Amino acid sequence: MTSSTAPGEGTKRNKGGRPTAEQASDLDRRIRESALELFLEHGYEGTSMNGIAAAAGTTKPSLYARFPTKEAVFRSVMGWAVKRTDWPFPEPPAPPLDDLEAALTEIATTALRRALDPSMVRLEQVAIAHASSYPEIARRTYGRGAWPRTKLVADLLRHHAGKGAVDADDPEMLAELFLGMATSAPARLASFGIIRTPADIESHTRAAVTLFLRGLRPA
CATH class of the missing domain: 1.10.357.10 (Tetracycline Repressor, domain 2)
Structure with a gap:
């Protein structure tokens, strides 16, 4: 699920070297999914920002640019995980209402x-x-x-x-x-x-x- 390649490496970037919107969105997703896996496996105390960055295939500066602290990652990831409709498995279609x-x-x-x-x-x-x-x-x-x-x-x-x-x-x-x-x-x-x-x-x-x-x- 994760990658060892930093975002934008080997892919086209905007002028000035900035990631495209698609690349930025992909990185946000990788960070959240990687952080979620680590929090579930190791708990809050056992998860580090270094570990999250490595698992997401990005750099610490890129991670800190989005989340200044591990607490900020935790707050974001917990709310995101609970509300996901594709995890831990895709939600089925709504049943018919008549019965x-x-x-x-x-x-x-x-x-x-x-x-x-x-x-x-x-x-x-x-x-x-x-x-x-x-x-x-x-x-x-x-x-x-x-x-x-x-x-x-x-x-x-x-x-x-x-x-x-x-x-x-x-x-x-x-x-x-x-x-x-x-x-x-x-x-x-x-x-x-x-x-x-x-x-x-x-x-x-x-x-x-x-x-x-x-x-x-x-x-």
Whole structure:
């Protein structure tokens, strides 16, 4: 994933030797991906700016020009990683909206699969370890509406509320509650090394969907 060639070497540059916009964007991506790998493997304390620059195939001056400190890299990378839709695997297309139970089940299954991926579990562990030092990271990355899936569930609820099928006065809050039921307990256990069996995970998802739908029934 990384390269030992500094950005722009062997490639065309703008006049004056400055990297093109494409080269600069590619370098930003390499830095973030390399830093993410190092933070997950070695933690914050075990990762150095020298290591990030070497893994990204760039120079320390180029790295410091973008991020003046390791803390700045960490803040940027953590928020970026949580919101990525292509990592640790590409997000599938949104399910059809017409069948509420089927859509919620599919969304919950995908959310839980992502939450239990080893890379996400490790990211959660690193984030928790430094939550007291960087509380704004948690607010920015885990706050209301931070993840696109929250909006997907909220839009799904609006669709069915509009047809009178469910009561959903605050779709965003309900979306958070649903995703919390679907993922929080298994993800927290995984952060302590406790991984449930596939059968238990399936049962958990089914129960979360059933309980959530029961609470949405019109009075």
